[in-house]
Amino acid sequence: MRIIQLIDSLEPGGAERMAVHYANALTKYVAFSGLVATRKEGSLCSQIDAKVSYLYLNKKKTIDFKALYALRNYVLQHNVTVVHAHGTSFFLGFLLKLTLPSLKLIWHDHYGTRVNESIWNNLILIFCSRFFSCVFVVNPHLEIWCNKNLLTKKIYFIPNFATFENDILKKTFLKGQDKKRIVCLANLKEPKNHLIILKVFAKMRLNELGWTVHLIGKDYHDSYSIILKNFIHKSKLEQFIFIYDSKNDIKHILSQATIGILASTAEGFPVTLLEYGLSQLPVISTNVGYCPLIIKDNFSGLLFNPLDSSDLHTQFQKMISGHSLRFSFALHLQELVIENYSKEKVVNILISHYKNVIN
Structure with missing residues (x-):
């Protein structure tokens, strides 16, 4: 062929x-x-x-x-x-x-x-x-x-x-405290729905507990991007929410993360969830598209309705407060990805x- x-x-x-x-x-x-x-x-x-x-x-x-x-x-x-x-x-x-x-x-x-x-x-x-x-x-x-x-x-x-290239240089070093980093791997555009993550993070005052958010993905410097940056500025969260643009050293980035999140209002089959799994990250995921077939709620991660901020609030609280739960979710997701994908x-x-x- x-x-x-x-x-x-x-x-x-x-x-x-x-x-x-x-x-x-x-x-x-x-x-x-x-x-x-x-x-x-x-x-x-x-x-x-x-x-x-x-x-x-x-x-x-x-x-x-x-x-x-x-x-x-x-x-x-x-x-x-x-x-x-x-x-x-x-x-x-x-x-x-x-x-x-x-x-x-x-x-x-x-x-x-x-x-x-x-x-x-x-x-x-x-x-x-x-x-x-x-x-x-x-x-x-x-x-x-x-x-x-x-x-x-x-x-x-x-x-x-998903697969990681081992020969890619480790260039990206995430800011914030170790073991308290939330990473979202998604380009800054609709329907990726980044704003709900930022709003819930701010409302829960997770920054006061030392947590940070890291947005990894193409920044198109358009109205979508401006809305995110204005929210970060008005909420005075510049030292806790970071935008990095596109990066190639994804394996290295995810090795520094504590929680992976995806909040899209629509998805096909997100490679991001597979990459979170390969990196043994606990995951909070939107419940749209193929996501619920990868993230089994309360087994290989937590699911939420991307249009319901209170739902995300609940899942954030559960994930952040349960260290043993995070370990269990991460292990189950990694096993599922390796076995099936x-x-x-x-x-x-x-x-x-x-x-x-x-x-």
Whole structure:
């Protein structure tokens, strides 16, 4: 098999990280593994394995013939048989398929919010889906939506997996007291819902107990970011809530954390929870998307309604006051992640579906 992953950006995000993970992992299993970034490069470039063939298209507009021509030449040069398009890159994959009809085009949907959208917001996707060989989804809700709305017969659920690169330099050192750090690994944008974390932290006056919050993720310096920074300033919490922007040394960052949290109002299958688990962190998680299947409430972590601050307040109180509880949650989550979401297990599932598509 000769396969490329197609992704619009290499800025850190769930879909972007999985595209890199897949490209890296497949080098051991297939004849050719490539990764193509269409619109934007980013810090994930440094995590691409040397054995992966990499191409950046610098696509400028929705229909960019120069980018399409470059991609087509790349596919022909390397005898690519399968294009695995992640997220919004499906449209370029569709245009490529029109020029190379024998190519197998797979679309991978990571966008958990789609299940709440009208089909009118997805008309182009629905039309293009007639040309997909199959569709991969990251949770059962998306599987139901795709089966109902897309023109593709083969819809498969494939869980995400997490892995840490050991050769990444340890550059990020978290502020605050050791053993009292709360980390949120999520880009600063909707629907990540950071504000509820900050509001509950302030209301509970956790800073007076020595706790700190650390937001790790892309800062777009937009209205969402401004709201967070204004709240931190007005609450006089600059010495207790810290924004770090995108970072690559995630394993090192999480080794300094005490609690991991995710507060999104919508999710597909957050790689963040798997990374918390690999790092043996106790977790407080939103109850949306695939999250409740990873975080078993009161067993491998605590769940809360992301629209209910009192619910988060209760779970914070339980987590912070129970040291033995935190240890138990962390151990159970780590065991669950290793057993069910290992790289080897997921890649084997992936390859079996690739074979079905090719055959």
